[in-house]
Amino acid sequence: MSEQLHLTHVKPEDIEATSFEIISRELGPLDLDPQTELVVKRVIHTTADFDYAKTLTFTAHAVERGVEALRNGATVITDTSMVAAGINKRVLGSFGGQVCTFIADADVAAEAKRRGLTRSAVSMERAAQLPGTLVFAIGNAPTALVSLARMLNDGSLPRPALIIGVPVGFVNVVESKELIMATDVESIVARGRKGGSNVAAAIVNALLYLASGNRRE
Amino acid sequence: MSEQLHLTHVKPEDIEATSFEIISRELGPLDLDPQTELVVKRVIHTTADFDYAKTLTFTAHAVERGVEALRNGATVITDTSMVAAGINKRVLGSFGGQVCTFIADADVAAEAKRRGLTRSAVSMERAAQLPGTLVFAIGNAPTALVSLARMLNDGSLPRPALIIGVPVGFVNVVESKELIMATDVESIVARGRKGGSNVAAAIVNALLYLASGNRRE
Numbered sequence: 001m002s003e004q005l006h007l008t009h010v011k012p013e014d015i016e017a018t019s020f021e022i023i024s025r026e027l028g029p030l031d032l033d034p035q036t037e038l039v040v041k042r043v044i045h046t047t048a049d050f051d052y053a054k055t056l057t058f059t060a061h062a063v064e065r066g067v068e069a070l071r072n073g074a075t076v077i078t079d080t081s082m083v084a085a086g087i088n089k090r091v092l093g094s095f096g097g098q099v100c101t102f103i104a105d106a107d108v109a110a111e112a113k114r115r116g117l118t119r120s121a122v123s124m125e126r127a128a129q130l131p132g133t134l135v136f137a138i139g140n141a142p143t144a145l146v147s148l149a150r151m152l153n154d155g156s157l158p159r160p161a162l163i164i165g166v167p168v169g170f171v172n173v174v175e176s177k178e179l180i181m182a183t184d185v186e187s188i189v190a191r192g193r194k195g196g197s198n199v200a201a202a203i204v205n206a207l208l209y210l211a212s213g214n215r216r217e
Numbered sequence: 218m219s220e221q222l223h224l225t226h227v228k229p230e231d232i233e234a235t236s237f238e239i240i241s242r243e244l245g246p247l248d249l250d251p252q253t254e255l256v257v258k259r260v261i262h263t264t265a266d267f268d269y270a271k272t273l274t275f276t277a278h279a280v281e282r283g284v285e286a287l288r289n290g291a292t293v294i295t296d297t298s299m300v301a302a303g304i305n306k307r308v309l310g311s312f313g314g315q316v317c318t319f320i321a322d323a324d325v326a327a328e329a330k331r332r333g334l335t336r337s338a339v340s341m342e343r344a345a346q347l348p349g350t351l352v353f354a355i356g357n358a359p360t361a362l363v364s365l366a367r368m369l370n371d372g373s374l375p376r377p378a379l380i381i382g383v384p385v386g387f388v389n390v391v392e393s394k395e396l397i398m399a400t401d402v403e404s405i406v407a408r409g410r411k412g413g414s415n416v417a418a419a420i421v422n423a424l425l426y427l428a429s430g431n432r433r434e
Contacts, residue, residue: 010388010389012329012333015386015388015389018387018388019386019387022388023387045387046413047385048385048390048412049411080302081302082415085297085298085299086302116228117229118232169232169262169265170235170239170265171227171235172232173265176224193265194264195265196263196264196415197303197414198299
């Protein structure tokens with residue numbers, strides 16, 4: 001097949017390294033610490049969208065606390081099964097951590113309907129009951145972030161190690177991210193409308209690879 | 218919490234409709250048939266990235282054939298578990314269809330290593346053995362598209378109803394999409410570097426909602 005001759009010959013194991021080289025070259029130098037820079041580059045690797053170099057916003061110790069929590073076996077709460085599917089469970093499990101998602105639970109749907117809330121909002125209330133250190137990875141539902149902000153403010157959510165707030169969309173998405181940034185919890189937020197399940201999973205994975213001492217497993 | 222006063226009050230069930238109104242307003246009129254237009258808008262709904270209005274490329278009967286295949290219970294092959302997680306299995310299952318993903322199979326990993334291929338490429342060879350009508354939804358691996366193009370050209374892949382080719386990335390991604398567009402199979406491709414698991418799932422879901430006669434289930 002002659003078209004294949006135009007494909008760059010890169011071994012499967014080298015594709016990621018080559019991709020990161022291209023990203024680094026096109027991005028140029030960033031005014032970030034090396035660990036935060038790797039998180040930004042992994043999101044660009046996942047999306048091919050360089051906007052994230054401008055929109056990703058980190059509190060002072062977000063990456064450090066996230067890495068530390070994951071290394072100590074924190075539970076990762078996601079708002080969708082898609083975020084959960086994208087997280088490297090092998091590395092997470094090697095630290096004793098696991099992923100929890102309540103969105104598909106039948107009783108969550110019933111309660112959400114009864115109270116006129118989204119299932120995502122009710123899911124976060126369920127997550128607030130979990131023991132241990134929590135890392136939230138929200139890639140879809142702004143109402144999940146609104147619920148987290150409300151519970152942080154009224155004291156019903158014990159302080160999580162980190163909130164990754166990267167929902168995507170057009171209604172209350174921008175505002176929900178600003179709400180999280182107004183709390184005093186460590187957060188990684190993609191300001192603006194963009195984000196997604198893939199972005200949330202990429203950030204968790206970047207932290208996991210940092211926790212395991214490799215850029216990638 | 219005073220910040221919440223700034224949130225727009227939209228009922229959970231109205232968020233999607235409001236989002237589509239905003240997308241339609243910002244996009245302006247598109248020179249597309251109404252069904253194709255809904256696919257484009259659902260991808261923008263999933264990504265908040267209006268670039269897709271320019272990069273999504275449809276063969277003449279791609280949407281029609283995809284909808285028809287799904288309505289008749291086609292099997293959807295994905296390259297990652299994340300694409301699989303994002304597909305509305307309730308609607309797919311209502312037509313008798315299911316999702317198949319081979320990427321996590323132990324024997325696929327072993328064969329890929331032995332042959333110096335990616336697991337994605339070997340996964341596509343497994344999929345080619347499946348009976349019935351197939352729809353491919355590739356959101357991550359350019360090598361999956363290269364494998365599909367090779368098998369179409371050498372006749373080892375029976376003609377699928379549709380290939381959704383939206384991998385994301387920096388190495389061979391652009392080229393792999395052009396390879397698929399050079400075949401005579403119906404395809405929906407996001408030209409360029411951008412795409413992703415979320416985009417692949419969104420396109421399948423858009424076709425499922427069209428198949429079920431609703432914009433959304």
